[in-house]
Amino acid sequence: MKITAGKKEKKSPGIRRQVVLSFGGFILIILALLWVFQIALLGPFYRLIKINEVKGVAQTLENNLESETLEETASRLVNATNTAIVVSDELGRLYVAKKASEKYVRLEGLTPYDLRNIFDGVNLQGGTKMETYRSQVETWFGGTEEGILYARTVRTKSGLNRLILLESELTPVDSTLETLRVQLSCLTVVMVLLGGVLAFFLSRRIARPIAAVNESAKSLAKGQYEIRFEGSGCREVAELADTLNYAAEELSKVEGLRRELLANVSHDLRTPLTMIKGYSEVMRDLPGENTPENVQIIIDETERLTNLVNDLLDLSRLEAGVVPLDRTRFNLTESIRAILTRYDKLAGYHFPFQAGEAVWVCADELRISQVVYNLVNNAVTYAGADKTVSLCQTVENEKVRISVTDTGEGIPADKLKDIWERYYKVDKEHKRAQVGTGLGLSIVKNILDLHGGSYGVESELGKGSTFWFELKLAEETTALPDPQEAAH
CATH class of the missing domain: 3.30.450.20 (PAS domain)
Structure with missing residues (x-):
């Protein structure tokens, strides 16, 4: 690319100038046509009409x-x-x-x-x-x-x-031509003056609200999301102002959620780092504190920190659409059972899983496992006093639905549509999850979108929530000989 220093980019004419020039050009064309037809072509047209009139008389007489x-x-x-x-x-x-x-x-x-x-x-x-x-x-x-x-x-x-x-x-027609010439001269002057005035006021009426919207848009681009766009004049300008007002509201909401996410992530990063630093200093300064228990705490917090960073990276890559899917045919039922065995270390929690048959799907097994992990982690975070997270597998219309249910406080109905959005958090007070990082639902949404799967949530205040997702079945599904509830 060749760049010329000091050369200003040529700006296209503004809407006011374009309206004036277009209106003026239109008036000049009309006046030119009037002069041509009324002055230059009046004689030939008159002769042609008289000749046709004479021929018409002759034809009538002939008949x-x-x-x-x-x-x-x-x-x-x-x-x-x-x-x-x-x-x-x-x-x-x-x-x-x-x-x-x-x-x-x-x-x-x-x-x-x-x-x-x-x-x-x-x-x-x-x-x-x-x-x-x-x-x-x-x-x-x-x-x-x-x-x-x-x-x-x-x-x-x-x-x-x-x-x-x-x-x-x-x-x-000489006298007629002279009369028309005088009339058209006066008409030309009147039309030019009137057209100029109309073009000025019309361009001003159109350009002023657009210029105002343009200035407000510049403020919006600088991050002033409280700006309001006033649409007046044409219907299209009013609709543009309404659209920009909606965009400003959404950007303001996203900006608020982004700041909240940074605060939450900062909190989640600071906590394990503080514990790692504290236990390390204790092990360094106090004799006899270099115990396997303290080392395990450091390892656990390091793993928590690693999971948080990985989730942030996964969410960023998923939203950018740069995550390739490695689709394979695998047994979803057994994959979920294997995942649930890893939650045995959570003392006091129960994970019953209802599945009537072994279901096979064609998907990225690693990513679908990530979906299950995040939904279970989210349910554990908001589990009720019974510490039970129930999973259910159902098959209908060549699709399998996996549901994850907790018995927690539930989610208000007016917030259900927002919980999948990035940066969104139902409770504004930061709550450190017992398992996971708090970014799970955003990751779930992006992974299922890549697979073309559907997902949703059903919740009732005081009775808990049920998160679910659906995938298309692969060709082969094997019935289990003795389906029963498996608790983990």
């Missing part, structure tokens, strides 16, 4: 050439379109002659001879002819008169030949 109402139709068309009409045959005999105004002189005074020549000339050109003319007479508005001459020869259904001659005026 009514043998009708008894031809004369009435021609009169109606003259009044509607101000188009002069002449209808004759190939011999020059007139059938209709309608004058639109005094200005139309091209169709006046035509003799039968002229009509025959026109009929023959139009036939030679394919039966249709159109031309425009410009007179030398100036109009009252300035400019000269223009008109359209249109001729068409047709054969009726009865086989008769007819000539249709039409003449229509092209009104000069």
Whole structure:
């Protein structure tokens, strides 16, 4: 990667500037289209419309050439379109002659001879002819008169030949163009000013709440979790503010739990270290204190310290998703029985295990053993006066469920959904577990998530809690010959 010292990163334009530029560009495009269509293309459009109008009159006359109402139709068309009409045959005999105004002189005074020549000339050109003319007479508005001459020869259904001659005026549009030009100039100035004002206020309305949210987000990034985001203006900005407020609350909660975890872990680290140091100094300074009992205490506290560090490392790796699973097919029932035998040293505790059959699963045996250990350790920590932790194995729908039940105080219903979260602790006063490190449930959750297994907890205040997890069965499950409760 090549880094250029002293070169500032180019920032993209802000939302206010983008809104103003976009709005201004939109206004300029609209004005440009208005100028093009109303000024540059007005003349060609007008000519095209008049030509199509004349052709439409000719088509209507053609459809009514043998009708008894031809004369009435021609009169109606003259009044509607101000188009002069002449209808004759190939011999020059007139059938209709309608004058639109005094200005139309091209169709006046035509003799039968002229009509025959026109009929023959139009036939030679394919039966249709159109031309425009410009007179030398100036109009009252300035400019000269223009008109359209249109001729068409047709054969009726009865086989008769007819000539249709039409003449229509092209009104000069110079004065109209000048009027439109003045109007559009004024409209351009008004639209530019109005568009600028609207763009300014619109961009300000959109950009101000976003800028406020951005500044609050910077404070949130610095760890000020008590910050509140005020969303106003657009719905999306309000929703963004609500989302960031929720994120700030969650981050504040996580930060509190993180600090609590550090305090708890510090306490758990300090206790075995203090005992190790104390017994070591006693063995060093006092004659006769170098006994196997004191050495065993140091070994036990060292093991406790090692377990705590290992649990912290396991939790960190599990949450980072860097723990590979070594899936094998193993006997889950026997694995649990083997684990329970290691709790025999806990004087006064009982670990009954109900299992009706030997169940095989395909999973990481070491990690699943870690799940069982942590659930049992958690139950031992909160066991009731009878010091009994019960385990139960049930099989249903090709899944095996392992339940671990204690008879302790139970967990409030409003806290059940949080106990699996990292850093969470039900009782805020730090309680040093008799077995384990207090990080067990977080480790259980992450291991079961990696296996795709399900887990949960059922609890009632004053009656204890039951933690459970489920795994899919492997293909082979062997029934036990004499299923009975095994107490350890």
